[in-house]
Amino acid sequence: MTEPRPKPQLVVVGCSAGGIEALCTLVATLRAPFPAPLVIAQHLDPRRPSHLGEVLGRRSELPVRTVAAVAPLDDGVVYVVPAGRDVEITDHELRLLPENGARPKPSVDTLFRTAAEVFGENLIAVVLTGNGSDGTAGARHVKKCGGTVIIENPDTAKFRGMPESLAPTTVDIVADLGRIGSILNDLLSGSYVEPAPEDDRLQPLLDLVRERSGIDFKKYKQATILRRLRRRMAATNVETIDDYVHYLADHPEEHQRLVNSFLIKVTEFMRDPELFAHLRDVVLPALIEHARADNKSLRIWSAGCATGEEAYSLAILISELLGDELDSFHVRIFSTDLDPEAVAFARRGIYGATIVEDLPPELIERCFVAIDGQYQVKKRIRNLTVFGEHDLGQRAPFPHLDLVLCRNVLIYFTSELQRRTLHLFAFSLREGGYLVLGKAETTSPLSEYFVPHDMHCKTYVRRGERILVPPSSVAAPSPPRRAPRGKLPIMPSLRGAKELPRARMSVDVLLSTFRVGIVLVDNRYDILEINVAARRLLGIHGTAIGQDLVHLAQSVPNRKLLDAIDAAFRGEPPEPLDVSVEATPVGQPSYLQITCHGPRPEVEPDKAEAVLVVVEDITETVQRRKANQEGIGREANLHTEIAEAPRGRRRGAAAAHERRIPGDVRRRRAHGER
Template sequence: MNDPMPTSDPENTAYTNLELSKKPVPIVAIGGSAGGQQAMSELLSFLPADTGLAYVYIQHLSPDYDSKLDFILSAKTPMPVQEAGHLMPVEPNRLYVIPPDKTMEVVDGVLVLSPRKPKPAPHLPIDDFFMSLAERQKDGAIGIVLSGMASDGTLGLKAIKVAGGITIAQDETAVFQGMPQSAIIEGVVDMVLPPSDIAAELLRLSSHADILQLTSESSEALQDDSDKEDLKKILAFVKSAAGVDFNHYKKTTIRRRIIRRMLLYKLETLADYVIYLKKNPMEAGILFNDLLINVTGFFRDPATMEHVKKQILPRIVGGKSAGEAVRIWVAGCSTGQEAYSMAIMTLEVLGAKASSLPIQIFATDLSDSAIAKARMGVFTKGEVLDVSPARLERFFSKVDDHYRVNKLVRDLCVFAPHNLLSDPPFSRMDLISCRNLLIYLDDELQKKVFTTFHYALKPDGYLLLGKSESVGGSSMYFSQIEKTQKVFVRKNNTRAKISIDMAFKSNSPSLPIKTLTTKTTELVTVSDLDKLVDNLLLAEYVPASVVIDQDLEIIQFRGVTSPFLQHSTGKASLNLAKMAHPSLVFELRNIVHKARKTAERQRKDGLEISYPGKPIYVNIEAVPITNPANQQLFLVLFEQVSENMAHVSRTGDTDQRHRQLEAELTALRQDMHSIVEEQEASNEELQSANEEIVSSNEELQSINEELETSKEEIESANEELQTINQELQNRNDQLTESYEYSEAILSTINEATLVLDEYMRIKSANQAFYRFFSTDAERTEGQLIYELGNRQFDFPEFRDLLHQLGAYNAPVSGLEVNVRISANEQRTMVIHARKLTLHRKQITLLGFEDITVHRREQRLLNERKQWFEKLVDNAPAMIWVCGADGNIGFLNKAGLILPGRLRVKARQLFTGHFILMT
């Protein structure tokens, strides 16, 4: 589970105890910048004035300009529109507009204004108001981002979504896409709509204001027993989709997330949501992502982080000998801000010793998407607001409008998906930071987590918890150092026993594991099968019948089947072969087998059933059924006939009777021959399967012996090696994926292309060229190629290319150059050129391939490869690789000190393996 949003600035607490005469109303917070006023006017023109909601509009305003925004918007809506005032209560069916040169918050239904922070502090009024709405307004909230540049509002929408509110962004109708697209890319938007549809959605949500308020973090909704059962069903869907059991997580948060999803789909009860999950399997995965709180921040809780830096980290570093690593585990790291904060503080504490003392920071989380973002280490301006300018300059690099953590810091952190409650823990940790995760777990899971942490820490290791957390009933494992800080030290008079799930992990969790199944009797739905069979019976048949599967198991009965079927003595069974009269069993098996083999109906007439008193004659038929679930089913029909009809074929001409008997005998021989062949084939398959099972059993026995001889290193040291290897594998996969994307783009998407005449003037260009170089046909066609734009193609390499093309008339491919797209942007491109003669005129084709990202990733891979090789070669443990012939293919520095005789013996024992020995 990830961490929740950090609380507001502790110094801003002057208005936290306001008392109101009535309960605050749900607030719709709307943010906009450039083009936002136009979108807001359109939204108001479609919005009724009596929704019962309160509206607050925050726009980027010049501090010294009287915008008259309230006067302009009042002409678009019958609602009262007024400029917000300090300590003004929020009332329903009103629109409040932020005044210039102010920052605004909402505290329990009251608007609180404060002066705008002086430059160079960034001014993000939308994020400020959205985050205060999520943290201090303890009722349902709706956040909307309209047209605007940059990324203001993204962090605020994330906070509102975490608190259980609804988030909306304007679609492509926005004049400026910066703000809406930033929120959409971050994955914090529930709906992307034009202003008219936003108004319609607000009208719908206003009719469910009571349900919307239940999404509040402080609301404790009373649920009956039926809702508890529905909640268990919903969590069962999530466990099936994501493999994580939320049954022992706090139900308040889970209900709040589920109610938020119900609002989006216009559902009234949990039972309705259960039905929706059954019809839409993908929803369970979306709900799983909603249950994970993917919000955190750099240097969260400044007082706590300062205490860790000045008190805890110096103690850890001071107790290290030369070459001994500082090991830190950040559990529930979310998108990585806390892990990077720990790395930065550790580097600051070490100072000049940072190069001589290894630092290992393991950061884990349940969310794969959060781990992927953490590995990238790229954050927006809003996400680095809590980083001081000095740290920002030293440990970050600015890339476009974002900040990326420097390689020095990224190399210290290893990010990996990890389930704290089921996966093997790390070991020998100096410090474990797990903040604001335990508040979502019940007592049983909390005790399990503390047991895991006690095992993972060194005897003098430290545990850091969130402000609202404590060790509770696990005080036998930890003791608190200071009352003012949630820092605990490990007790060594108690030994914690942890239970680890040793189930093997699949390398491809998204692919289902194939298992051997013998039959399936589950239908798509009972109503569908009833309709299918009834239509068939009504069209052609009226006799008694049964529906069976490929193993003759009866699924449904039709009509009166008592003359032909009866219950056998002993254990109850619905198998047709056991319920049918003994005189019919062979023929039933035969016609079902033929129907399965030929996919056509099969029939047998005139079968005699011996009963005391008088025999019964019956015709049987097997009809294959095609159904939407692709199940192999058969409809077996029983038709009782009179004795005369049964004996028709037995009377008449003797020769005819002989021919009939010979035909039956031939058919029987063919059936017997087919059965024998299939039996032989089945025997061979069974023998082959048995051999495979024996081989697999031997392999499992060998694996079991190895596991039995292994000790705690399998649970701790190997887990660390696996995590590091997984980190490298993930980065290799990212590089492979980048190559695949590049190939797909070259084959399916048009590249920027130019057509030049014989005088090197541009005849035409494709739309990709216009879009990439921010130009159009009017400014491009007829221009000399060297004079295009800001003369970005007037450089020696490009002139030499065109000269070579004209002189030798040979295609030129793969010229790599740096092209300046604009004053602030330069791209690395590969130019392809070819000269053609069309209608006795010479033309030149130029193609431009953008490889900027490819070169950046290639450098990153080389850096990671060198780092890993250096790490293995300098490891204190001996590491070597032997081939099948016993020859050592790789040996690190530590292996050079091993005596030759011992190396030969080790090579004989571990031939063909990757070996690590301490």
């Protein structure tokens, strides 16, 4: 019986400015026998003769061929797409496409997209140095088809535009240029495929992932899981699953990268046009009418927002529906994801031209600003969103919401975590608020709180009694202890648990002696320490330890607080932030002064671990200042009145003026003060 022929593999490479030098370095690191063809598309000027193939051939151990018309795809051969032409790929050959006026040429997007359609999971796409965002849409398609995406480290690339334009959810491996060749060879040759030992190490690893994330990957195809695991093993330069488990123990941040590699999180603006038309025409108008009778406040949660396209799509719809009314409404779209790199990308609000190309041109003109071939969401719309990290298995929800969108997230969760997540949404949503799920998701674990509204669009309405927030049901993601070789790392034991509350109480007692509010936050804006005064001044209830300060401090403008904390982490001198908060029982506004203190000058900003936030009640000071300003204003008005009065009436006016000056102003003036 003949063995089945292995599926063909392919590597495609795209680059632009500075690309010749990078390509020379890459091909020089490829070693024969190389187990796949490699196709290169670099932006070239068709008006000038190109000698790229000859240049690369002098530096490559592998044969280099410039595609003429049609070329068979042979393993171990480097193919160069000529200037001014695009190429189409089948499973066995390359074919040049007819010339057209589109630029740039050859298109990296076209190369990646056509290759992904044919090779799927057996494709590796590499983005090297270059300006612009060509390759962004193609790489997203590679990821969607299950392929692997590698980018040159933007920090060391000659031009960082192209590699940096890819969203972190699209990228599997970020590597310095000199490592990419060896990574390609290892991935293609299957160096990371181990013979399955009797005590299979994959299942304990998946148990560890389930314990920490609440996501059970055991039902996934094992071949797919192994293929995606190999990407992380290649990225971290380890050779066996055992070694990778120990790497996880030493680098807890790798857990999230591993989960991201197992999931395919590809999103886009207005994804699922039918749903967003339903939101625009039915759901959002109903919420806006409700808001008009409720302090003109709209509160929305985009849970699992990935790189922000869904959150900004909501903001765009609301901005379009409200028009000139937008400034009179208080709109907050809380946009959260577990992936810190995706959240950071979303905050920038900058996307490649191909990402927004399906939007109407007039909408792009109203809602985006063109920046170096990319598009940034306009500030007016960005200000409606607040991005932050949030773990549905661990963190508290946002209260009093009108709408929750959580699409294609629950399908990855265990039934236990699904129930807890729906419990969070049932707590968060007001009576009559809306929940939107993905096409393959349902409220069945907790359907008594959600009434179907439109089953085609998977929208539900919150009904039923108010419920409490459930306790966290998933183990907290604290770093596991280093285990001896041959054994899986285990979670920290409960030994010493009695000492922890005592230490916690000591800290609380110490901080409670301060009348000013004190909050210590880390670089994810999570609260490390907080005293009673800060809870009272900011309106925060419960312990709040480990939760996001920017989201919990409802009375403080989110954007201003976030900017102040970021400035402190950058080492900038503290600038007090004065804010007016909700009215007091007697109807007068109260005022807070918030000052964020960064690390000591000798600490490098990128190594700072925490910022101290000091909160003071300055209501009396502000009121006294206003009273003084009003008194001085009245005095100036009376001086004018006296100066303009007829001479016979000035003496009486002056006496009346003296009587009308506030007492504290008269006393200061008597003592020679201003």
